Amino acid sequence: xxxxxxxxxxxxxxxxxxxxxxxxxxxxxxxxxxxxxxxxxxxxxxxxxxxxxxxxxxxxxxxxxxxxxxxxxxxxxxxxxxxxxxxxxxxxxxxxxxxxxxxxxxxxxxxxxxxxxxxxxxxxxxxxxxxxxxxxxxxxx
Amino acid sequence: xxxxxxxxxxxxxxxxxxxxxxxxxxxxxxxxxxxxxxxxxxxxxxxxxxxxxxxxxxxxxxxxxxxxxxxxxxxxxxxxxxxxxxxxxxxxxxxxxxxxxxxxxxxxxxxxxxxxxxxxxxxxxxxxxxxxxxxxxxxxxxxxxxxxxxxxxxxxxxxxxxxxxxxxxxxxxxxxxxxxxxxxxxxxxxxxxxxxxxxxxxxxxxxxxxxxxxxxxxxxxxxxxxxxxxxxxxxxxxxxxxxxxxxxxxxxxxxxxxxxxxxxxxxxxxxxxxxxxxxxxxxxxxxxxxxxxxxxxxxxxxxxxxxx
Numbered sequence: 001x002x003x004x005x006x007x008x009x010x011x012x013x014x015x016x017x018x019x020x021x022x023x024x025x026x027x028x029x030x031x032x033x034x035x036x037x038x039x040x041x042x043x044x045x046x047x048x049x050x051x052x053x054x055x056x057x058x059x060x061x062x063x064x065x066x067x068x069x070x071x072x073x074x075x076x077x078x079x080x081x082x083x084x085x086x087x088x089x090x091x092x093x094x095x096x097x098x099x100x101x102x103x104x105x106x107x108x109x110x111x112x113x114x115x116x117x118x119x120x121x122x123x124x125x126x127x128x129x130x131x132x133x134x135x136x137x138x139x140x141x
Numbered sequence: 142x143x144x145x146x147x148x149x150x151x152x153x154x155x156x157x158x159x160x161x162x163x164x165x166x167x168x169x170x171x172x173x174x175x176x177x178x179x180x181x182x183x184x185x186x187x188x189x190x191x192x193x194x195x196x197x198x199x200x201x202x203x204x205x206x207x208x209x210x211x212x213x214x215x216x217x218x219x220x221x222x223x224x225x226x227x228x229x230x231x232x233x234x235x236x237x238x239x240x241x242x243x244x245x246x247x248x249x250x251x252x253x254x255x256x257x258x259x260x261x262x263x264x265x266x267x268x269x270x271x272x273x274x275x276x277x278x279x280x281x282x283x284x285x286x287x288x289x290x291x292x293x294x295x296x297x298x299x300x301x302x303x304x305x306x307x308x309x310x311x312x313x314x315x316x317x318x319x320x321x322x323x324x325x326x327x328x329x330x331x332x333x334x335x336x337x338x339x340x341x342x343x344x345x346x347x348x349x350x351x352x353x354x355x356x357x358x359x360x361x362x363x364x365x366x367x368x369x370x371x372x373x374x375x376x377x378x379x380x381x382x383x384x385x386x387x388x389x390x391x392x393x394x395x396x397x398x399x400x401x402x403x404x405x406x407x408x409x410x411x412x413x414x415x416x417x418x419x420x421x422x423x424x425x426x427x428x429x430x431x432x433x434x435x436x437x438x439x440x441x442x443x444x445x446x447x448x449x
Contacts, residue, residue: 009222010213015267029227031210042271072293111204126275128221 003106004099006139007120007129013038016045016087020053020078023086035091036119042126044119046090056089059083096121099128107136142275143191143404147184147202149254149286150212150225151233153429156391158255161240161248171238179429180215181235183282184431186390190419192219193432196313196404198271199224203265203286206231220294223435224272230255237389240283245385245424250256254286262272269297273304278400281320282331282393291315298323301380305382309404311396324354327409329396332361343368344375344449345441357380357409359399361392368449378413380421382443390429395420398437417444 012030013039014023027050034049057077065089081089096119097106106118110133120129149407156173162171180189188200199222204212209225209232216223233252240248241334257265273279279301281294294316298308307326310317317327317330338346347358347370358370398419402412418441422431425440 009217009220011222011224011268012227013268015264018264022264026227029205029229035389038271040267040271042274 001103001139002099003097003101003103003120003131004128005130006089006106006134006135007099009128009129011042011129013127014048014086015039016085016090018086020056020086020089021084023048023080024053024082033058034117035085036094036127037129038127044094044125044127046087046092046123047094047119049094050085050088052076052089052091056084094119097131098123101141104137106131142272143187143196143198143278143280143400144269144272144276145184145191145200145280145282146197146269147182147200147283148184148257148289148293149284150180150185150202150204150209151234151235151252151254152178152208152211152238153181153235153389155237155239155429156388157239157241157242157427158198161238162252174241175427177427177429180212181429183278183393183396185212185216186393187280187282187397187400188221188411189219189430190394190432191401192221193430194401196401198222199275201225201265201269201272203228203255203257203261204232205229208232208234224268226261226268228255228257228261239387245388247388251284254284254431255286257286257288259288266296266300270300273301273306276301276304276306278404279306279308280311280396280400281308282396284313285316294320295323298325301381309396309400311392313426321350321353321355326354326356327359327399328355328357329359331392333392336362339366340366340377342371347375347388354392359413360394360396364388367395367413367417373410376410376413377447377449378417379445379447380417380424380440380443381445383421384425386425387427387429388424391420391424393432394423414446415441416445 037046095113117132155177157175158171191198200226204225205228220297233254238248301308309327310320310325311329314329343360360368367378369376395416399412399416402415418437421440422436
């Protein structure tokens, strides 16, 4: 089956000029934890997650700490970067898949790259949806 | 690709009741014989109709809260691509009561909708401009939530025209008046609360709009009548012997049917007749959206067209 038949047809995305505060609001309101970042043409230029924001506020946080001991420190660091553009914190090398690829290629890519979802693009590289692990699992039942 | 914009989507909850009892001295408790829940709003209804006919489309608008999530899920379940902007608050829940024997006069309670911030508006425009690059037609319809300026449809029409994409506007009041200045391809005034007057007055207004550069005007002036005006002429479309079951969504089916037939290459005069049949099939069904071709073709036999 083709990816375009399985994907979640959602175009929720961030722009590179969006601020960290606006992104946190988007995550909070939508319930999403990561979104693709697209340019004016709708082409993917990055992907950004909650984890990228935490790491942006506290570089090395996930490597050094195993538990949170002081929320005020994270809060202070977040306030310092809240007006920064998200383009400074996004991952620019995006693992994505074309809508006409098949489900096996998508599943293999997800396993090899250890990702939970893949932005789906058309032949012109324009974002047309997201393929999540659950989209594949649901189809296998 | 067709883009539909619903600035103020809703969850529509419909109750069928035997008798509407609001007598003095009673505490009215009305038990529904049936109920139905769906994602709604003009653009969303048009999107659902198109998707069920296999026509790819993107639904855009502002959503919020748990009701917004429910709207998004139901729209996606129809195979529609979603590109909503999330805002604070809660998407509307609109309630409709259909009393047995009075189905052509639904009672509706509608909410105002969440407030849209200037930042959310800015983000919507960015999403809309991206979507325009893939658009063949744009549908703009329905009320505007708090925070969205009355010039919203005018701006969206202007942006679409800059990319030579035809626009259909289905709105009322100031939002419609502003949009008219951009001369959309097809205008369907929402006359539910602001009727345009007698058929003669509708014809006069419609002809003025056409003279001003609008491509076509479609106006409902009776439950079963619509006036259609283009630079080539004017027609009265009448649906005869309609057995009303649910009038909700019929107007959206009229537009969606017209749009789907146009997108498939039909001349606009023929497309409107198909749209009228789609609206009739919807009105004769309890479902909000009917796309069964056989039922629409049966309804087509009830649609009569008279040149004005």
